[in-house]
Amino acid sequence: MSSLLDVIIPVFLIIGFGYCTVWIKLFSIDTIDGLMKFTQNFAIPVLLFNAIAKVDLANIFNLNLFFSFYFGATAGFLIGLLGSHYIFNRPLEDSVAIGFCCLFSNTVMLGLPITERAYGSDALQHNFAIVSIHAPFCYFLGITVMELFKNTEKSISRKSLIILKAMFSNALVVGIVLGFLVNIGGINLAKSIQASVDMITAVALPAALFGMGGILYQYRPEGDAGPIVMICAVSLIIHPAIVWGFGSQLNLTDTQLRSAVITAAMAPGINTYVFANMYDKAKQVASTGVLLSTALSIGTVWVWLSLLP
DSSP: OHHIIIIIHHHHHHHHHHHHHHHTTSSOHHHHHHHHHHIIIIIHHHHHHHHHHHSOHHHHOOHHHHHHHHHHHHHHHHHHHHIIIIISOOOHHHHHHHHHHHHOBOIIIIIHHHHHHHHOGGGHHHHHHHHHHHHHHHHHHHHHHHHHHSOOOOOHHHHHHHHHHHHHTSHHHHHHHHHHHHHHTTOOOOHHHHHHHHHHHHHHHHHHHHHHHHHHHHOOSOSOHHHHHHHHHIIIIIHHHHHHHHHHHTTOOHHHHHHHHHHHTSOBOTHHHHHHHHHTOSHHHHHHHHHHHHHHHHHHHHHHHHHOO
């Protein structure tokens, strides 16, 4: 019970505050959209830049950690894609968007604060290792499969340019890449610049959680029930279970296993709706999947925290 009250509820209360401020019209939709643009396109990329620039890359980059998490993520993507198409009879392009919902966990806005509150700030180094390739991996996989399935006359080289442009125009990817460059290059930021970066980093997650609540208010439960239930099951149960299974077999440390499983157990991120909206496919399913799985994750994350060593 303490993990629910001390770890999970404070995070979701901030989301709830954001939801309620839009519900009672204290904040407008435009205001929340502006806040989310600030967090998604600036504050969180700065947070990731700062984290990647400072971590000991040699110690946190572990192939077994990556394999455990991303094998589970890829399995979730395939389950979502194939299940949507062959069980729920959705078109292939819709199925890719639904598969992306099963692939893209909310590793930053939910995964980071919950892991920090549960296990302390030192545990976040493994979260940052996972996050460092999360957006590039997920967007590369999702966009590549979508572009291959799209019925267009574009050449493979043209589609490759589309994939690369979409990936590297993403602010999260830019922040991560810049963090790697600073870290590998041994660059020390000037004290005044580092102080500004630290200030932005301090507000990134609370502001993002608050804005996320406001964004969720705009989503309405609608769409095919089958794919939505599948998104919730894959994201909240199947993905973390696969990660735990492989992580245990590959002898991850308790700290690594906790970060990997908790990160995998997060609900789909808002980027899943952004992906669906980018291709105009399965938008109702994506938005409802994010809304419902985020609400359900209050209980499922509590269970995972109770089970983990």
